[in-house]
Amino acid sequence: MATNTVAEKTDTSAEFRPEGTAAKVWEALTATPAASVTMIAEAAGVSRPTATKALTAFAEAGHAIRTPGRRSEEGRAQPDTWAPVFSDDVRDQDGDVPPTPDTAADAAVTADVSIDAPAAPEAPDTTTEDTPTTTMSFPDAMRILEQEAERRAAAEAELARAQSEEEARRQQAAESLAKARMVEDTRRALTDLLNAVTTTYAALLSDDDTAFTTGLEAIYSGTADVRKAIRTTQPKATTGWGSSRGGDRSAPRPLRPDVVAHLTKYPDLAFTANEIAKVLGRSSGAVANALDTLARNGEAELVSERPNRFRAVKPQDA
Structure with a gap:
């Protein structure tokens, strides 16, 4: 397998004119040298995988150089950069493109990359411009608190309204039940009293002293039941003796x-x-x-x- 360096293939790049999507990537590469794949893809208007594929092909053909990214002062990995290679570049005595001052430390590593070796996977672009912010601002927090306070007030008002309606419904049901009970008790008291009066009157006519005495007691008791029913249907008096239980x-x-x-x-x-x-x-x-x-x-x-x-x-x- 050939082990010629990338720079040795630049003799055939004098008339390098790619076509289609590769032409857009080549144009973006030549316009923005020493740029990352993300920047080149945005400039060419293509996806990042498409730009990566085209740049890898350029490098294999000797028309581009890939420089591994360094690490920032914070320790974050910087993206790899790409630069075009032209046929009229100035070369050293071995035919290689002399490294620029910015890439002098990595020139030897780049020159030793075999043209037949697959491209190393590109490090993820972790620049701060691509990192979404998750910090909530103070105005946003205040707005959320205000919205929550309004929601709670509305919920409390709705619960109070529902409770008031339920209490009114129960009160109405209790009043209806009490009225029905009063009507039933009154009818029973009057019926029992009528029966006692009739029986007692018959005992009086038949000169039955025992039945007459028992009937009188039943009349007294029935009269008290009727009075009790009457008191439940009339407002209680506030003056006088015996006007109410109180x-x-x-x-x-x-x-x-x-x-x-x-x-x-x-x-x-x-x-x-x-x-x-x-x-x-x-x-x-x-x-x-x-x-x-x-x-x-x-x-x-x-x-x-x-x-x-x-x-x-x-x-x-x-």
Whole structure:
């Protein structure tokens, strides 16, 4: 295999006229000597692989010289450079093109490259002009923060609106359910009361004392249920005794006299605390405490348990 240097083939380059894409690369090479493949490709308007292929062919034919890139002060590899070779170049006594001052240190290496050897792979072009910047500027960061703040405010407003709509929907559903429950409770109370009145009236006509007494107790209880249903359909009064549950708890009116009066009014009947509480519009717990106190004081009599039933003390029992 021949080992002649690149420079020895320049005798046939006097009339070197490549064609096609190679002509563009040759024109760019001669116009920008000592340029990298990237620069030559841009000047020729071709791709980098096309420029590399053409330059390699020029070098193999002795019309171009490739100078390996050095390293910068930062240690980065510089791209290889290419230069054209003309037939009228001044040669030394061996026929070689004398090295330029910038490439004197690499001339010996270039001259020893065999024309038949494949071109060494070109080092990647790592110049700073090709390196993309990833640093975010301060105005960009501030703009992102402002956009995020606006997004958060919009999201919070949307969540608050959705929550308000959901609460309104639940409130409406609760009101509808409460109204339906009130209507059902009222109908049941009125029906039960009507049944108690009818039964009691029939017992009165038939002179059935036991059924009549039981019917009266059912009427009292049914009347309390109706009053309770009426209170749920009307606004609560803010003045007067027994106007509301809150008023019952805070009213200074004594409870035991009312319990005694109720027992005395129906001396032959026995009542539970819950039944008396419904009639008086007071709490069943307070009425139960009052009945226990009255029983200890001898003003009422416990006649049965589970549930506890009380009646007034008759004069002969006192």
